[in-house]
Amino acid sequence: MQIEVGSRLPVRKAEPTGFVWQKAEIISTRTAADGSQSYYVHFVDFNKRLDEWVGFDRLDTSKIEPPKPPATLDKSKTGPGSGRGSASAAQRKRRVEEDPVQLTPNKLTALQHANSVGPDLAASRADTPLGTDGELRSSEIDPATPLPISFGAAGLAEAGTASSTAPGTPGVEGANNLSAGGSMRRGPPMTGSIWSSDDVVTRMKNIDLIEMGRFQVRPWYFSPYPEELTKGPILYICEFCLKYQPTKTAFLRHKDKCGLRHPPGNEIYRKDTLSVFEIDGRKHRNYAQNLCLLAKLFLDHKTLYYDTDPFLFYIMCEIDDRGSHLVGYFSKVCAQTSADCLFQFVSEPSSNLSLSLVPIPSAGKESSEDYNVACILTLPQYQRKGYGRLLIEFSYELSKIEAKVGSPEKPLSDLGLLSYRSYWSFAILETLRNYQGSMAIADLSAYTCIKREDVLSTLQHLNLIKYYKGQYVIVIPVEMAEAHDKQAAKLKVRIDDQCIIWQPIDWVKRGKW
Template sequence: MDTWYYSPYPEPYNSLEKLYLCEYCLKYFGKKKTLLRHSAKCDLRHPPGDEIYRAATSPTIAVFEVDGKRNKVYCQSLCLLSKLFLDHKTLYYDVDPFLFYILCERDQQGYHIVGYFSKEKCSVEGYNLACILTLPPYQRKGYGRFLIAFSYELSKKECKVGTPERPLSDLGQVSYRSYWQRSVLELLYTHRGQLSIKDISDRTAIRTDDIVRALEVLNLIKYWKGDHIISVTQRVIEEHLRILDKKKVMGIDVSRLHWTPYVPANAVGKK
């Protein structure tokens, strides 16, 4: 797989033209024969965390939650791998404060990493996503949008509104704007436009200023007497959805999401 950016792998690996990675534990090697010897002994066939979601239909995908503190080496290796494809990524080794949600395709050999997003365990700013990546072989298949949608499903479980950490990359801005627009339009279509921005935020877990930004791009909002007012007809909603429906969307069956929000150790037992 060709890479796009420099990643600070330790010596002597950072000076090699080619690296070999175990796709299950993400350990890296300088020679193919060393990887093959490792693969013969590596018994890991999925990310080292809890499986919190598994789709019932094809493609058979699953999501694992991996704690950066409990599985430090794995998460550091994941961050180093992702830096090869993300220009602005700065987190490599300080993974303790983060949870990692690894999206995999499953077959008879095991669980193969498609992409992931990370999330602060306790975000003062209300971020529900810190970093997101879909590996190049799996891009343009709807997995990026799935990861974004998954981060908001977790926010709903937490009974919070969320937003991604800034700054967003150019691709991130495009992906999020598309997700916000579709989520808002689908909700407005169902309720025939009779919702306020606060109503939409409560139902989608999307922060109000992100909703406003998405509606502004679509020219579906007006500022009147100090408030943002949604100004839209059912026909206009249908026209926008018709354009968005051309894009591949992979749904989430929330009944198959088995997840409990993170509780800090020092909060256990407090009232």
């Protein structure tokens, strides 16, 4: 049976409990030497990292949907307000009605809180300042105005329901409502596949398996390794210098010659078995290029940049008797480089290009000076061990040494956004728990080095800002405070700022660009 590319049909998808039927789209087909057909499928409404090749026996052809014909533009209906990106009033109204309700003061409905809201708070709600769309704006709270902090005070703890998600485990809905500017509002889902590509080549994984040290890992996305190296069943990557080889024989030959047992650059942190190296993309171009190619296998929302010179890379490693093993990294643009000077390319990969990962530009513009992370990744074999959190914490510790606030470049991947929301929630709650009295948003931002917009959006996400007797207050429910204390007790590894040996780079000595 001939199945066309673009068709949709149920496909048996592997789950921990077994196989389930899931609707998928056929992206490509291939024929093996024995004549058998296999199909590259994308599961609808799932991240691209779950795409895979499947055999005909996993397809339910009885429910196949033929590919839809390309949409044609009716020129008679074009004009102002029509075309791509426009929407009718009915569509806009429908989107507004479908928007998830944020628990801002005017939306604490009487139906939900008639029995729990005190008379003083109910009377004050009518005077609550609101944005044009009924949502709390960052401009409505003066960052310099101290906000009273209450831990489940009578009459305040009941003012609004606490976030259903415990601190440190942010919900996806809240994550998807974080815009590039940090405010809470509805937007496109911030998933790794937010920037879809029309190029069928880049939509498909070009490497089936990589071997790196003791681990064999299945890549999640396309990465522009040289095409001749991607035709084998396994791509071998040296865990110390990150050089890639197409065959086991070539890799073993390289392994005997490779003298590295840790990343190049300066070791700026070490405690117990954890180490961090700072690598200058200008001095160590080959390592930086190899790192970016490796990272692209697991990052879909980043693109590749011509030159690694403007970037610094911070490599986190596990140390044992065999050497320092890469577990993750983050990069950032050097302070003297403007984000407006960065440009992208879409071309065939070439071995003489130095590559670096940068975010795909978002709709809004932000100063590059506010960014303390351009790209961040924990390798899959080391995930669920707390390393992502440590990388984020380390980036903010560097910001504290630089005495400036920071924020990651947008857009974040789905996993990255959850990790950042978890860290922001923990850091803010930890600061509030250890502080007595009132604290302004600006003070909270300066103390944690988290950008003001990120602080405010996190407070809104946790539903901690209330409007009480004519003023905004921060209310931390007792249950949330107790959950935070339990989470803090479980954290076995934290970044020790006393072990950081680092000073901001003197850009004059580094030389002219």
